[in-house]
Amino acid sequence: MPRVSQEQAKLNRQRVVEVAATLFRERGLHGVGVADIMGAAGLTHGGFYGQFANKEALAAEAFDTALVNNRRGPSDSLVSNYLSLAHVRAPGVGCPIAALATDVAREAPDSPVRSRFTHGVRGLAALVAEAVPRTVKRKRERTLSSLATLVGAVVLARAVDDEALAEEILSAARASLGSGAPETQTAMSLSNDG
Numbered sequence: 001m002p003r004v005s006q007e008q009a010k011l012n013r014q015r016v017v018e019v020a021a022t023l024f025r026e027r028g029l030h031g032v033g034v035a036d037i038m039g040a041a042g043l044t045h046g047g048f049y050g051q052f053a054n055k056e057a058l059a060a061e062a063f064d065t066a067l068v069n070n071r072r073g074p075s076d077s078l079v080s081n082y083l084s085l086a087h088v089r090a091p092g093v094g095c096p097i098a099a100l101a102t103d104v105a106r107e108a109p110d111s112p113v114r115s116r117f118t119h120g121v122r123g124l125a126a127l128v129a130e131a132v133p134r135t136v137k138r139k140r141e142r143t144l145s146s147l148a149t150l151v152g153a154v155v156l157a158r159a160v161d162d163e164a165l166a167e168e169i170l171s172a173a174r175a176s177l178g179s180g181a182p183e184t185q186t187a188m189s190l191s192n193d194g
Contacts, residue, residue: 063100069093
């Protein structure tokens with residue numbers, strides 16, 4: 001069997017990470033196996049361990065990729081984009097914090113995924129802080145409260161089986177954060193490329 005070039009190996013690795021980022025957000029960290037990921041990437045299961053130490057290492061890298069991919073777009077629409085039915089309906093392309101919070105909470109304290117998650121929460125909090133008016137007293141507390149409202153509303157809206165209730169939850173969160181109606185979109189975006 002011919003060996004894969006370094007360039008192709010790099011492209012294969014990137015594809016696996018991107019597929020894993022989507023599948024982990026859709027099915028959870030323990031709801032998808034290595035064989036599922038490799039199959040969805042169009043690769044054989046045997047090539048996995050040549051690229052990654054284990055599934056946990058892939059999950060950490062996939063989480064980072066999901067964060068970067070979801071921090072694109074205008075920061076002035078953070079709340080309306082985040083608290084939209086489009087975001088709720090598409091966890092595979094949405095915020096990995098909302099998609100994986102309950103899974104990560106069950107990970108070991110020293111888990112690389114938990115470390116990446118913590119970094120992601122800090123990054124999202126910084127984005128939310130940019131949206132909080134500078135005149136607000138105790139800005140950090142307001143920022144963390146806003147972040148909890150954002151993530152909590154999406155987690156709840158995904159969990160209920162009543163779309164009207166889901167929209168009511170999102171609408172209430174938008175109102176509490178002082179944002180208007182959601183924008184129509186097919187994928188959620190958080191903020192600028194950085």
